[in-house]
Amino acid sequence: MKLSVAEHWVEAPLKQFVDEARVELAVLLNPSGQVLGQFGFASSVDVMTACALAAATTASSAELGRQVDGRPFSGLHYAGKVRQIFLGRVPMATGSLILFTVFNDESSLGLVHLFFAELCASVAGIVPPEPPATPALAEDFERELNRNLAVMFGRA
Secondary structure, eight states, X not given: OOEEESSHHHXXXXXXXXXXXXXXXXXXXXXXXXXXXXXXXXSHHHHHHHHHHHHHHHHHHHHHHHHHHSSOOOEEEEEOSSOEEEEEEEEETTEEEEEEEEEOTTSOHHHHHHHHHHHHHHHTTOOOOXXXXXXOOHHHHHHHHHHHHHHHTTOO
């Protein structure tokens, strides 16, 4: 499987996480659901679906955590019969990102947690390039999302 990124600064930390944690799928995205890098997905529709679900789940679990415990939940884990899912918030100097990953018995939750912490440490000091000065409108978001997916799947 091939790692592909829409932002060059994501490549090294995401590649290191994927290699060391031995995950099947991984996607790094911003909280609005815009993909920055992915590994293991076969199609752009799968990436878009994973990003939308990861962003929505992170937002709702953060709010649920605030209401229940006074602070947002920072990571979620689900263990299925064959595969497991981990979803975590990656803090950065300018906000945060979301990592969504799927792994099987080739890895473990402990390994994923360990290398997730290393991913967080490696991107903590990174200041991504400045976004455009004008706010993104709905049609701009979709165009930008499609551009990022085209770049990652070699269609740009």
